[in-house]
Amino acid sequence: MGRHVVGRVGELPPGDRKVVEVEGRSIGLFNVNGRFHALKNSCPHQAAPLCLGSVKGMTMPGKPGEYVWDREGEILRCPWHGWEFDILTGRSVFNPHKTRVRSYEVTVEPPAEFGDEERVETYPVSVEDGLVVVHL
Amino acid sequence: MTQTDPLMETAGAVRTGIIDCDVHPSPRSMDEIRGYMPMPWKDRYQGGGRGFYSNPVHGSRLDAVPPGGGPAGSDPGFLREQLTEAYGTAHAILLPRAFCNMHPDPDYGTAIAAAFNDWLAETWLGEYNHDGLFKGSITVAHQDPQAAAREIDRWADHPHFVQVMTDSGARAPFGQRQYYPIYEACERNGLPLAIHPGTDGMGVNVQPSPGYPTRYIEWHTCLSLSFQAHLVSFVTEGVFERFPGFRVVLVEGGVSWLPALTWRMDAEWKALRSEVPWLTRPPSEYVKDHVRLTTQPLERPDSDKHLLNVFEAMDAGSVLMFASDYPHWDFDSPTHAFPKMPDELRERIFSENARSFYGLG
Ligand code: FES
Numbered sequence: 001m002g003r004h005v006v007g008r009v010g011e012l013p014p015g016d017r018k019v020v021e022v023e024g025r026s027i028g029l030f031n032v033n034g035r036f037h038a039l040k041n042s043c044p045h046q047a048a049p050l051c052l053g054s055v056k057g058m059t060m061p062g063k064p065g066e067y068v069w070d071r072e073g074e075i076l077r078c079p080w081h082g083w084e085f086d087i088l089t090g091r092s093v094f095n096p097h098k099t100r101v102r103s104y105e106v107t108v109e110p111p112a113e114f115g116d117e118e119r120v121e122t123y124p125v126s127v128e129d130g131l132v133v134v135h136l
Numbered sequence: 137m138t139q140t141d142p143l144m145e146t147a148g149a150v151r152t153g154i155i156d157c158d159v160h161p162s163p164r165s166m167d168e169i170r171g172y173m174p175m176p177w178k179d180r181y182q183g184g185g186r187g188f189y190s191n192p193v194h195g196s197r198l199d200a201v202p203p204g205g206g207p208a209g210s211d212p213g214f215l216r217e218q219l220t221e222a223y224g225t226a227h228a229i230l231l232p233r234a235f236c237n238m239h240p241d242p243d244y245g246t247a248i249a250a251a252f253n254d255w256l257a258e259t260w261l262g263e264y265n266h267d268g269l270f271k272g273s274i275t276v277a278h279q280d281p282q283a284a285a286r287e288i289d290r291w292a293d294h295p296h297f298v299q300v301m302t303d304s305g306a307r308a309p310f311g312q313r314q315y316y317p318i319y320e321a322c323e324r325n326g327l328p329l330a331i332h333p334g335t336d337g338m339g340v341n342v343q344p345s346p347g348y349p350t351r352y353i354e355w356h357t358c359l360s361l362s363f364q365a366h367l368v369s370f371v372t373e374g375v376f377e378r379f380p381g382f383r384v385v386l387v388e389g390g391v392s393w394l395p396a397l398t399w400r401m402d403a404e405w406k407a408l409r410s411e412v413p414w415l416t417r418p419p420s421e422y423v424k425d426h427v428r429l430t431t432q433p434l435e436r437p438d439s440d441k442h443l444l445n446v447f448e449a450m451d452a453g454s455v456l457m458f459a460s461d462y463p464h465w466d467f468d469s470p471t472h473a474f475p476k477m478p479d480e481l482r483e484r485i486f487s488e489n490a491r492s493f494y495g496l497g
């Protein structure tokens with residue numbers, strides 16, 4: 001499994017998503033409440049670009065006549081036929097055991113190797129006997 | 137794309153190009169339609185769709201909204217990209233959604249139909265149709281069959297209108313005689329009649345179920361019941377005996393019910409023939425000769441074998457014609473909506489049946 005740097009944390013605030021190409025594969029990257037998740041951008045049903053779908057909550061299974069809305073921001077609906085997938089696991093809501101979209105592991109790492117991060121150079125500073133000392 | 141999809145390769149094998157029998161173009165705004173209306177309709181028309189029984193999730197593919205803005209299906213360049221370039225479509229048969237069939241005022245319904253026809257002729261079948269990709273449907277308001285017949289005659293000579301269309305929502309089953317002026321006009325002009333879901337149980341129309349369904353899921357599932365009721369009516373009323381050149385295409389009404397329905401009709405006819413003495417042949421034979429069905433939304437049982445058995449029972453190689461329903465939410469992808477089929481069957485469903493039904497070159 002290779003490492004692929006796909007963006008900066010700051011580019012993708014909670015609730016946002018972006019579609020990236022990794023090794024020729026289209027992948028959707030989602031920030032759900034501060035945690036990142038990645039799903040294959042192809043629906044297991046008819047191969048629609050799944051990650052362009054809407055991100056919402058869902059009505060939880062309930063008794064007839066009862067509607068309980070929950071999981072806000074964690075459910076991706078296919079832009080074509082509207083099948084619901086759990087962004088956290090890639091599993092479909094109607095049959096999590098059989099119908100699922102491939103998910104990938106995402107980590108957040110220090111930006112050292114991601115080009116020109118918008119920062120200025122910093123220098124070690126110490127305080128010695130009431131004086132601030134910068135070490136160049 | 138780095139992966140090769142075996143289904144995609146099979147679709148590519150449709151030698152003469154796919155004919156997509158249900159594509160929905162949309163005006164960029166309702167002002168476009170209003171522009172083709174005389175007063176007082178111009179003043180009155182608000183546009184809009186059904187009003188209720190709307191899809192609670194999304195009515196059109198979310199990725200079909202043109203990048204330049206406007207409703208899904210309103211940009212011919214983008215439609216070409218998503219449909220014809222992606223799948224190798226040779227012709228797209230256009231069915232605009234005018235929703236004119238639900239209005240109690242027949243003059244208003246007729247005015248909406250006429251404006252949609254003018255609009256379609258000038259834009260999608262005219263200005264946007266440099267390559268002849270688009271073929272159109274003449275919208276009629278069946279509330280006033282005489283006016284509908286005049287509307288058919290008005291457009292019949294147009295090179296790109298290939299059929300007449302009306303919604304399955306109706307006051308009465310379509311075999312009944314008040315509709316005959318429409319069928320006469322179709323026959324005299326050599327145009328088939330397409331029936332498309334849309335205004336069932338709305339305005340002046342009944343839904344063939346005991347009353348109003350509660351939710352979209354119920355309404356949408358039961359649309360195929362309208363089609364079955366209309367088909368039985370066409371056959372038993374003797375429409376195909378009275379108008380031997382009249383042909384019907386059932387668009388978006390479901391597919392798999394056909395064998396069971398024709399089996400039952402044939403069985404009933406053997407016992408009850410005396411009630412309909414004008415039927416000189418088993419009902420299923422009229423269906424074979426006069427009726428075609430489009431595939432979308434194609435039922436997909438867990439086992440492909442079951443669907444292929446149904447295809448065999450209905451003689452899908454003769455009666456089925458591919459449709460995607462682009463850009464609506466239940467779009468069927470030509471590369472993924474079907475099980476693997478023999479090449480010849482695939483060629484007929486995706487191309488040849490529609491080519492000969494519509495007389496396309
Ligand atoms: S392609 Fe995603 S739900 Fe059908």
